[in-house]
Amino acid sequence: MCPGLSHQGHRDGQRGGEGVVELGERLEYKKMLLTGDDAVAYAVKQSRVDLVAAYPITPQTVIVERIAEFAANGEFEGEFVPVESEHSAMSACVGGALTGARVFTATASQGLALMHEILYAAASMRLPMAMAVANRALNAPLNIHNDHSDIMGSRDSGWIILFSESPEEAYDRVIQAFKISESVDLPVAVNLDAFTLTHSAEIVRMLPDEVIARFVGRPPRRPTLLDERSKSFGLMALPDTYQYFKDDHYRSMEESPPSIRRVEEEYKGISGRSYEPIKKYALEDADVVMIMLGSYAGTARMAARRMRSEGHKVGVLSLGWYRPFPKREILDAVEDADTLVVMDRALSYGAPANPLMTDIITMLYEAGMRKRIINVAYGLGGGEFTEDDARTLLEYALKEGPRREFFFYYGGRE
Amino acid sequence: MMEEFKPVRSIFEIPRKERLAPGHRACAGCGPMIAIRQILLVSPEEPIVVNATGCVEVATSVYPQTAWIVPWAHVAFENSAAVASGVEAAMKSLKRRGGIDKERPVIVFAGDGGTFDIGLQALSGALERGHKMLYVCYDNEAYMNTGIQRSSATPYGAWTTTSPFGKVWPGKRERKKDIISIVASHGVPYTATASIYHWKDLMTKVRKALSYDGPTFLHVYAPCNRGWRFDPSLTVEVARRAVETRFFPLYEVEEGKYRITVPVPKPRPLEDFLSIQGRFRHLLRPEYREALETLKKMVDDRWTWLERMATATSKS
Ligand SMILES: Cc1ncc(C[n+]2csc(CCOP(=O)(O)OP(=O)(O)O)c2C)c(N)n1
Ligand code: SF4
Ligand SMILES: [Mg+2]
Numbered sequence: 001m002c003p004g005l006s007h008q009g010h011r012d013g014q015r016g017g018e019g020v021v022e023l024g025e026r027l028e029y030k031k032m033l034l035t036g037d038d039a040v041a042y043a044v045k046q047s048r049v050d051l052v053a054a055y056p057i058t059p060q061t062v063i064v065e066r067i068a069e070f071a072a073n074g075e076f077e078g079e080f081v082p083v084e085s086e087h088s089a090m091s092a093c094v095g096g097a098l099t100g101a102r103v104f105t106a107t108a109s110q111g112l113a114l115m116h117e118i119l120y121a122a123a124s125m126r127l128p129m130a131m132a133v134a135n136r137a138l139n140a141p142l143n144i145h146n147d148h149s150d151i152m153g154s155r156d157s158g159w160i161i162l163f164s165e166s167p168e169e170a171y172d173r174v175i176q177a178f179k180i181s182e183s184v185d186l187p188v189a190v191n192l193d194a195f196t197l198t199h200s201a202e203i204v205r206m207l208p209d210e211v212i213a214r215f216v217g218r219p220p221r222r223p224t225l226l227d228e229r230s231k232s233f234g235l236m237a238l239p240d241t242y243q244y245f246k247d248d249h250y251r252s253m254e255e256s257p258p259s260i261r262r263v264e265e266e267y268k269g270i271s272g273r274s275y276e277p278i279k280k281y282a283l284e285d286a287d288v289v290m291i292m293l294g295s296y297a298g299t300a301r302m303a304a305r306r307m308r309s310e311g312h313k314v315g316v317l318s319l320g321w322y323r324p325f326p327k328r329e330i331l332d333a334v335e336d337a338d339t340l341v342v343m344d345r346a347l348s349y350g351a352p353a354n355p356l357m358t359d360i361i362t363m364l365y366e367a368g369m370r371k372r373i374i375n376v377a378y379g380l381g382g383g384e385f386t387e388d389d390a391r392t393l394l395e396y397a398l399k400e401g402p403r404r405e406f407f408f409y410y411g412g413r414e
Numbered sequence: 415m416m417e418e419f420k421p422v423r424s425i426f427e428i429p430r431k432e433r434l435a436p437g438h439r440a441c442a443g444c445g446p447m448i449a450i451r452q453i454l455l456v457s458p459e460e461p462i463v464v465n466a467t468g469c470v471e472v473a474t475s476v477y478p479q480t481a482w483i484v485p486w487a488h489v490a491f492e493n494s495a496a497v498a499s500g501v502e503a504a505m506k507s508l509k510r511r512g513g514i515d516k517e518r519p520v521i522v523f524a525g526d527g528g529t530f531d532i533g534l535q536a537l538s539g540a541l542e543r544g545h546k547m548l549y550v551c552y553d554n555e556a557y558m559n560t561g562i563q564r565s566s567a568t569p570y571g572a573w574t575t576t577s578p579f580g581k582v583w584p585g586k587r588e589r590k591k592d593i594i595s596i597v598a599s600h601g602v603p604y605t606a607t608a609s610i611y612h613w614k615d616l617m618t619k620v621r622k623a624l625s626y627d628g629p630t631f632l633h634v635y636a637p638c639n640r641g642w643r644f645d646p647s648l649t650v651e652v653a654r655r656a657v658e659t660r661f662f663p664l665y666e667v668e669e670g671k672y673r674i675t676v677p678v679p680k681p682r683p684l685e686d687f688l689s690i691q692g693r694f695r696h697l698l699r700p701e702y703r704e705a706l707e708t709l710k711k712m713v714d715d716r717w718t719w720l721e722r723m724a725t726a727t728s729k730s
Contacts, residue, residue: 078507099501121490233488
């Protein structure tokens with residue numbers, strides 16, 4: 001039984017504790033009905049975080065509120081700093097990380113955009129930290145719903161970027177994020193889709209406090225502002241040295257996969273839940289593979305399952321890791337497919353292709369693979385995407401068509 | 415809550431241990447550097463320094479060298495107060511968890527641009543949240559690092575590259591922002607102005623500020639010979655005349671009480687201050703007489719206001 005979870009009776013009554021499930025002798029968890037935001041807040045509480053500096057924005061708000069609640073009740077041991085902006089949230093996280101403390105923030109959309117400047121500093125100063133991004137569209141027009149424009153705008157800041165597809169995965173990935181970031185000295189962003197994940201309650205199998213505490217441990221020692229011998233951080237580098245810093249940062253990202261894998265494997269050891277760079281559904285002999293990021297992958301898998309039962313060779317691949325980009329894994333998985341349907345929930349205006357499409361095409365070109373590829377911009381600003389929508393697209397892809405295609409798919413409107 | 419602090423009364427009371435190394439790349443006679451050296455010398459404990467982008471930062475930290483003999487961090491231009499908030503809060507948690515024995519003092523050094531303008535929001539946030547830190551704004555009255563552009567700390571009538579004087583403009587057309595009132599209105603326990611010529615006053619204020627358990631703020635006048643257009647040998651003299659002409663009054667606001675710490679019963683003519691700086695010299699020409707009068711009136715009005723505040727708040 002997990003002592004940290006003994007309190008109940010939250011305002012919406014969503015989170016009544018269910019029975020304790022024992023997995024063999026070692027594994028034990030408690031089933032809770034949690035939204036993605038709640039799940040993230042619990043993950044932060046259990047990960048022995050020293051500093052949370054965050055600013056509210058829909059749909060991330062509940063994360064911040066819940067952590068404040070924990071702090072108010074003495075259940076969160078770290079410091080909660082309710083900053084006056086996201087720019088300051090990220091700045092305070094950088095300051096906290098410079099002392100060697102474990103830090104966390106969460107944001108979305110406009111907030112992530114406001115942090116933009118400091119995201120680069122956090123990453124190139126090689127500061128471990130975790131951030132949850134409740135993916136939401138960017139103004140204009142104002143829209144609080146889900147797409148991936150926010151994180152795509154921060155794509156090149158040098159953060160490790162992970163995607164989750166359920167509240168439980170958000171919980172798991174946030175816990176892992178601390179350990180990953182501390183093992184590679186890079187900050188980690190965990191994405192969870194606005195509303196579809198942040199505000200939808202699902203069963204989360206929460207692990208006991210002690211198990212998580214042992215898993216994350218204390219942050220390993222690294223150079224800090226508190227060292228015996230004074231150190232300077234964030235120096236200016238002239239052109240003769242600047243590039244070495246960037247080279248070093250770039251390489252650390254390139255070399256991060258084994259460390260991320262190790263954390264995923266260790267986490268499997270304590271949770272029985274396995275995470276990998278990509279999620280594969282029915283790919284073995286698939287003619288058409290739909291490639292996706294985030295929560296709509298589950299919807300597409302439902303469509304694929306039904307179509308498989310009807311004899312159509314379709315599959316779904318979704319990315320758990322976005323940066324570093326799991327090239328090898330994707331290539332292996334789609335090698336035999338004829339057609340890829342690359343689903344983008346963000347645009348890159350005037351570019352040769354949208355963000356995910358650009359990655360996929362580059363990767364295929366490097367590997368010498370030529371395939372028919374359909375790039376679909378969909379689900380922008382919360383645009384609906386149902387099982388029928390996934391089916392429509394997959395059926396379209398099964399038919400003959402041009403080698404390259406791009407279109408907007410509005411979903412649920414026809 | 416306030417601890418005991420030791421005022422600085424003579425030069426022999428200043429610790430010898432330097433915390434800012436010589437050989438940094440600031441201009442000869444750089445006022446901000448003098449201010450920072452003075453401040454660091456008298457901090458009772460070794461502080462952690464957070465520095466905003468600006469002259470001081472770029473002149474002291476070109477990789478692989480650093481002029482800082484204390485722990486030092488720079489992140490960006492507008493966020494030093496937020497970075498310092500994070501440092502301070504994280505230390506609290508680390509202490510609670512047994513990771514460290516005690517929290518260290520945190521001192522921010524930010525220019526007038528990084529404080530009055532782009533960093534004002536982060537500063538306000540940190541003051542309101544009550545983080546224990548000493549925030550020092552070294553005021554050289556313009557964005558010097560980017561080449562002498564106006565800030566909201568640039569005084570009326572001053573020439574800068576974005577407030578040039580010409581047939582229509584007298585130099586800067588707007589008054590200097592009153593940062594101390596803004597800071598004081600957050601209800602912080604201690605805030606003061608200071609200047610490098612009046613070093614005992616400055617050093618005492620540093621110790622007093624650091625003795626408070628909460629956010630404190632110093633607005634330190636720090637002449638810049640490059641930007642103000644005077645000979646590098648005159649930096650301290652310019653700072654002195656700013657006070658002696660009442661152009662930059664030295665005062666403090668302690669627990670809501672205003673006190674002029676360096677009274678100026680017989681001010682020197684303002685021209686004594688203006689005439690030794692290229693940025694103001696045009697004001698002495700006949701065609702800018704009106705602007706000169708405006709500036710003089712601003713200086714007088716401000717002093718009168720201060721005296722009134724001191725009188726009004728001394729009775730309790
Ligand atoms: C967000 C942002 N905007 C603009 C700049 C460019 N910039 C760097 S330093 C500076 C002016 C600094 O002025 P101040 O704070 O007064 O310090 P000083 O250089 O005068 O010491 C400016 C505009 C920047 N670094 N970051
Ligand atoms: S320009 Fe002014 S503030 Fe900057 S280093 Fe030179 S003297 Fe100092
Ligand atoms: Mg300045």
